[in-house]
Amino acid sequence: MVRLLRRERDLPVAAGVRRRDSCGASSELFLYYGSPAMTSDSSAAGWEGWDAYAPFYDWENRRTIGRRDVRFWTDLARRAEGPVLELGCGTGRLSVPVARVAPRFVGIDRSAPMLRRLRSRLRRARLTARTAIVRGDIRALPFRRRWRCRLVMAPYGMLQSLLSDEDLTATLEAAAGVLPRGGTLGIDLVPELPRWQEYHRRVGLRGPLSGGRRVTLIESVRQVREHALTVFDQEFVEWHGSRRTVHRFSLAFRTLTVPQVAERLEQAGFRVDAVLGDYAGEEWSPDASVWVIVARRR
Ligand SMILES: C[S@@+](CC[C@H](N)C(=O)[O-])C[C@H]1O[C@@H](n2cnc3c(N)ncnc32)[C@H](O)[C@@H]1O
Incomplete structure (x- = not known):
């Protein structure tokens, strides 16, 4: 939070x-x-x-x-x-x-x-x-x-x-x-946001990105019901050959x-x-x- x-x-x-x-x-x-x-x-x-x-x-x-x-x-x-x-x-x-x-x-x-x-x-x-x-x-x-x-x-x-x-x-x-x-x-x-099941570090999607890169999304979901909030903690792991880059961020939404x-x-x-x-x-x-x-x- x-x-x-x-x-x-x-x-x-x-x-x-x-x-x-x-x-x-x-x-x-x-x-x-x-x-x-x-x-x-x-x-x-x-x-x-x-x-x-x-x-x-x-x-x-x-x-x-x-x-x-x-x-x-x-x-x-x-x-x-x-x-x-x-x-x-x-x-x-x-x-x-x-x-x-x-x-x-x-x-x-x-x-x-x-x-x-x-x-x-x-x-x-x-x-x-x-x-x-x-x-x-x-x-x-x-x-x-x-x-x-x-x-x-x-x-x-x-x-x-x-x-x-x-x-x-x-x-x-x-x-x-x-x-x-x-x-x-x-x-x-x-x-569907408030109906989303909560989970921790689940592999959501994976596949090829442009330029020969590959990416895997590891996602966690939290519901903060008292504020009607759904928070997605996202981790995109990007591979370019053997080089690995991790991008972490969160997105929050409020559903009325x-x-x-x-x-x-x-x-x-x-x-x-x-x-x-x-x-x-x-x-x-x-x-x-x-x-x-x-x-x-x-
Ligand atoms: C779900 S995306 C929608 C993008 C596009 N309309 C679509 O349908 O694919 C939400 C967008 O809203 C922007 N955004 C969020 N809060 C904002 C704010 N307070 N003012 C301006 N843009 C905002 C984000 O940067 C993001 O690009």
Whole structure:
């Protein structure tokens, strides 16, 4: 739990903030780089761990979520008929397909190593002209007061990286602030996290990585039920020939129920339009494998 309680001001995050966006962000979009939450105090640290995870994120997620949710998000983006903002865009698993169908795509993420991968993906896909990628914190979106998009996406458990009610409220209010009345907020929660069995140092996955390397994931899972937290302690052991490198980090997630999230949405100025139990539009139930909420700005 030490990792969860570490304070942001102890970490040299702000020093790495990019001053200029390399993906064509227009200057009228951004108010400032490096939101206050990146330098000020907060006991929650759900953003931690992602930098170390970046080299392995796509490798692992090709074997887990894969492309199951891509169609859902590209359909929502098409229907939005306007700019799309993705919170926690990461390495761009969804950003690239969404940027192909949206007239303008903006992605924000706090992790520079995750964003480096996304930027090169966008370059390879020749999508840099209508995309803007910014390193920042979703709890205080760094956009100009008048900037608006038509869809804010919070995919694949993104909001579960917010470990306190204050952080969730700040993020929902920030999302409401960049949407016009009737604009859409899409949220995908991963309901299985609190159901995850606890275990210690289990070999999760193993296989080849690029460049002739091989990797094994050794994982431990802890449930901190009094705080609705699930903590994954990850150890990626990478082999390159006979050279062995170990990468250790933890990721923490907080899972609220759908009614709890719906209540926070109402308080932040949204109306819940639909709650789905899968990516094809199936009706939601508490034991559904996916919890998707589509809300509109009131
Ligand atoms: C589960 S990944 C999702 C990546 C991508 N959207 C996808 O679906 O594959 C969550 C991402 O959220 C980012 N993140 C977590 N907390 C954040 C925060 N407070 N502000 C900005 N980004 C954050 C992490 O760096 C990570 O890239």
